[in-house]
Amino acid sequence: MSLDRHHLAPGAAAFTAAMLVALFGLYASADSPRQAPQPRGVVKLRILGVNDLHGHLEPPQRGLGGVAWLKSHLDRATVPGHTIRVHAGDMVGASPLVSSYFHDEPTIEVANELGFDVGTLGNHEFDHGRDELLRLLRGGRRTGSAASKPDARGSQVNTSSPGFGGASFPYVAANSFHGGGGRMLPPYRIVERAGVRVGFIGVTTPSTPKFLIRRFAERLRFSDISDTVNRWVPELRRRDVEAIVVLAHAGAPAQDASDRATGEIVEETRQMSDAVDVVIAGHSHSRLDLRVPNSSGHGHKLVVEALAYGMAYELVDLSVDRRTGNVVAKSAQIAPTGHVGVSKDPEVAALVDRYAGRVAPLADHVVGDTGAALTRVDGELGQLVADAQRAYTRADVAVVSPVSLRADIDSGSVTYAEVARALAFDHPLLRIEMTGEELRRLLEAIEDATFVSGPERPPDPDATYTVAASELVAIGHSLPALRHRGGRRPAAGTEVEALAWYLER
Secondary structure: OOHHHHHHOOHHHHHHHHOHHHHHOOOOOOOOOOOOOOOOOEEEEEEEEEOOOOOOOOOOEOOEOOHHHHHHHHHHHOOOOOEEEEEOOOOOOOOOHHHHOOOOHHHHHHHHHHOOOEEEOOHHHHOOOHHHHHHHHHOOOOOOHHHEEEOOOOOEEEOOOOOOOOOOOOEEOOOEEEOOOOEOOOOEEEEEEOOEEEEEEEEEOOOHHHHOOHHHHOOEEEOOHHHHHHHHHHHHHHOOOOEEEEEEEOOOOOOOOOOOOOOHHHHHHHOOOOOEEEEEOOOOOOEEEEEEEOOOOOOEEEEEEEOOOOOEEEEEEEEEEOOOOOEEEEEEEEEEOEOOOOOOOHHHHHHHHHHHHHHHHHHOOEEEEEOOOEOOOOOHHHHHHHHHHHHHHOOOEEEEOHHHOOOOEOOEEEEHHHHHHHOOOOOEEEEEEEEHHHHHHHHHHOOOOOEEEOOOOOOOOOOEEEEEEEHHHHHOOOOHHHOOOOOOEEEEEEHHHHHHHHHHO
């Protein structure tokens, strides 16, 4: 399984979460420790990091995660005056309904409450395009047709808040550029604690465009991770910053029993300047706690990643020489966010409850029933989605990529919220006109893993067919055989709306 596919199939992340007990104890915590005596002139700093929250404001599994508990864990692990809070991207995007219904504005508000000092961009921050990303960071109400969502009565309403204020902390993005040139955000941020300055460089996986709708991807450009980091390290050092941390939305599969790991962020870290001390990673939803040797053969970099969905966080301790600013010692751990012995933060809990209450009439609406679980592994969910999109758009054929499937659907009653979680991208659907010969070639070219609904017999080469697909699949980067087809037109609906409608029939 490639790193990209691993990232896009969160079942792997869910399995990793289920292994938390075996890994490091479900209900362990990282309380604010007693500060051990430090050598004269050495300051101990703590960095608390989060990655890949994906709008999971409520606990993703019983007794673990949820931003109200995450806030309490971060507060308990904080050393007053010596702690910096950061995140490594994908705070939003492919989010549950409690956040996505409101255009992920609730997650930005929660991020403000979590008290981050700096964050970076993940690939999912770009899911709705550059302009929407910048609105989320800067504030303001979303407008236009994309601002509307269906309510419980089926009416379209603008669910963006007129008073949305955006992020109250800075984002850094050293390798993210506008398509025509020009950096999108500042490349780095310097944060001072206890008289010591730490530089944070933000970078995002250059593979980001392949996860995006083409019209969004074409307006973006990403440079190489390590080359970009090495470009900005000298400037930080010219500013008398020697403690350097990279916030990297790039990852690797979980390390094996011998603590070895390979993957994008491991290879990029090996190529980074020896001046980099720590890399806080993301993207792959893995548990990483690695020591990557410097290219000079002297010293190492810490590389840490704390799963996803707020189920854990990174805790990094740095001992910094006050005179030189150099990191003289460092350690890390991945700390879980179990609920036992930890009370949820009341203000964050109230914020989440407020949004959950507003979306409840739609989220709790039962759209159907299934006698058995619909999973991505056995293909039943993908086939159901294909059948739904074909019927909803009245197309001859529907094509669904596994990329679109984000979660399984449990047996029993199926709510709108479960449908929204299973198809969290909720991309618009398109109808594409194709000749029978084009359709034949398409069906021969697509991957075996792609789900197809119809036709039941070989297509007539002289006939014209309509093919339904999400915008990502149809003209994005998931199904090359469907690119640049003529006759594309909207099908007046999205992936979630189609499946909810189909289950209610």
